[in-house]
Amino acid sequence: MSVDYKTEWLGDMAFEMDIGGHKVRMDSSAEFGGEDSGPRPKPLILAGMTGCTGMDVVSILKKMKEPVDYFNMKVETELTTEHPYTYTKVHLIYRIGGKGLNHDNVNKACRLSREKYCGGIALVEKAVDFSYEVQIEDL
Known part of the structure; x- marks a missing residue:
């Protein structure tokens, strides 16, 4: 394609x-x-990645009928110190809150996005040391 x-x-x-x-x-x-x-162009790579995985996670959690009240992500990065300046590490933090969330389902949705669905993460993982964590808040 x-x-x-x-x-x-x-x-x-x-x-x-x-x-x-x-x-x-x-x-x-x-x-x-x-x-x-x-x-700047480089952060747009991360914006695309978070948009991609965010849409995956929301879609999966809706199918699981999870009561999500808020969802945001934070990206922590490390850059090289010489040209070309590139990311060497990308750490994605999913922050999801809701009343009565099933923690296993939330973790599964994030894991499925990373391992199966998100082309943005797949692309970034080929270039940098990628990690993620899931923070869940019960409201």
């Missing part, structure tokens, strides 16, 4: 990618010649 995307230079350090009719603008800070009009 082939999927194509177009990225266009907008001037200075700004670029815009068209993803299915949705525009994603990227830029750098003034320090590096940009106007800070959008996020």
Whole structure:
């Protein structure tokens, strides 16, 4: 299967990618010649990964009829100290809360996303030391 995307230079350090009719603008800070009009490209890799796994986990938990009241994720990273600056470690923390959550189901949903469904995690795992944890809050 082939999927194509177009990225266009907008001037200075700004670029815009068209993803299915949705525009994603990227830029750098003034320090590096940009106007800070959008996020830097590298963190968007992590945004894609968390969006991918988040959608998986929500879908799985809905099928399990789990009463999720909130769900967010935090990503902790380590970078190399020389060019090219790349992530060496990525640690994903799932934070899920709800009244009467089955902890086994929540952990299973996160594990299934990582091991079976999330292409974003699969891609990141090929490049860096990846780990995750699940924090569950009973409300």
